[in-house]
Amino acid sequence: MxxxxxxxxxxxxxxxxxxxxxxxxxxxxxxxxxxxxxxxxxxxxxxxxxxxxxxxxxxxxxxxxxxxxxxxxxxxxxxxxxxxxxxxxxxxxxxxxxxxxxxxxxxxxxxxxxxxxxxxxxxxxxxxxxxxxxxxxxxxxxxxxxxxxxxxxxxxxxxxxxxxxxxxxxxxxxxxxxxxxxxxxxxxxxxxxxxxxxxxxxxxxxxxxxxxxxxxxxxxxxxxxxxxxxxxxxxxxxxxxxNTNNASDVRANQDTILSMLRRRPCTAEQIADVFGMHLNEVSKYLGKLMRTDQIRAERKNTALYYTAVVGE
Ligand code: SF4
The missing domain is CATH 3.20.20.70 (Aldolase class I)
Structure with missing residues (x-):
């Protein structure tokens, strides 16, 4: 797709x-x-x-x-x-x-x-x-x-x-x-x-x-x-x-993004590029990960970077 x-x-x-x-x-x-x-x-x-x-x-x-x-x-x-x-x-x-x-x-x-x-x-x-x-x-x-x-x-x-x-x-x-x-x-x-x-x-x-x-x-x-x-x-x-957060494809995409953010902070655009996803899609997964405190956002210059929250 x-x-x-x-x-x-x-x-x-x-x-x-x-x-x-x-x-x-x-x-x-x-x-x-x-x-x-x-x-x-x-x-x-x-x-x-x-x-x-x-x-x-x-x-x-x-x-x-x-x-x-x-x-x-x-x-x-x-x-x-x-x-x-x-x-x-x-x-x-x-x-x-x-x-x-x-x-x-x-x-x-x-x-x-x-x-x-x-x-x-x-x-x-x-x-x-x-x-x-x-x-x-x-x-x-x-x-x-x-x-x-x-x-x-x-x-x-x-x-x-x-x-x-x-x-x-x-x-x-x-x-x-x-x-x-x-x-x-x-x-x-x-x-x-x-x-x-x-x-x-x-x-x-x-x-x-x-x-x-x-x-x-x-x-x-x-x-x-x-x-x-x-x-x-x-x-x-x-x-x-x-309400279908547990659907396997949703979980898989979230987990894939989370494991990437555990390795290095990324912007939404970088995630979209790497996984060939639309920015809208990436934003949905980032929203879910933010709400469950698995990642956090930091602004550096004009870009917003996402990082995995480790050890909490
Ligand atoms: S949220 Fe506002 S700025 Fe963003 S695409 Fe919709 S109308 Fe445009």
Missing amino acids: KEKYHYLFGPVPSRRFGRSLGVDLTPYKTCSFDCVFCQLGRTTNKTVARKECVPVDAVLAELDEWLKTDGKADYITLSGSGEPTLHSRFGEVLEFIRAHSAIPSVLLTNGTMLCLPEVRSAASRANVVKVSLSAWNQASYECVNRPHPQLRFDQLVEGQKAFRAQFKGELWMEVFLIWGMNSIPADVGKIAAIAREIGPDRIQLNTAVRPPAEGFATALPKERMEALTRLFYPAAEIIAEF
Whole structure:
């Protein structure tokens, strides 16, 4: 799988989507945001320019091959190294999945491009669209999501409302909470009020359980998250820890990464290179190893290195 495909990765265990085949439509790391909590690290290409970031014919050829030779996953998810709606032809990928397979498709988007009618129309081809909302005004938007300078918070909200009005599939919303940035109940209540106006089918609270772009992006304690779920309508869920951690392939990948980190500290990118994994996959395993205190992270210059915790 790893050598065979450029644009597909996994299927990887996902906290939200079971075993999910990832389709990566952007080069690393192309996004309209530079969220402080991003599990992929800092944005290197912050843009709002939509274009054919990777050749769509090559993506469709890989999907065709995968469907014919393997084809088993709970979902096919457009996500990866950045914001998939920046790809000007992402709707064709969703259309292909719908036409050639019974596997439901998911679009993970930060929602910034939904203010454009052509993006809403393309996104409507997914079975599930998950948008993000982690701010309540322009100032908090700039702190948490660090958007491209052309982006306005009001436009983000209006785009999500317009999409809700036309989208017949499942609209999910992720609210990412960071300790001390958007975590006090009064502020979370403002996010909840805007979420209610948008009207998603499900709301999920997340926090920095995986290594974030910035060391200061600290996770909220579970009890605090639980109390905040009640501010939302419908009541928010906390994204459960992925519950098949004991699956043999998950254990094997975790153990392989851990044994490498016992030998020498590495960045997530180095691990991805060595094992031919997508950075998203590596991040999931690092998150699990961090939560169970088997590794720790240290920033050296601009890079974040992971080291095995020995003898504790
Ligand atoms: S979390 Fe998503 S939206 Fe935010 S910078 Fe990372 S890829 Fe972009």
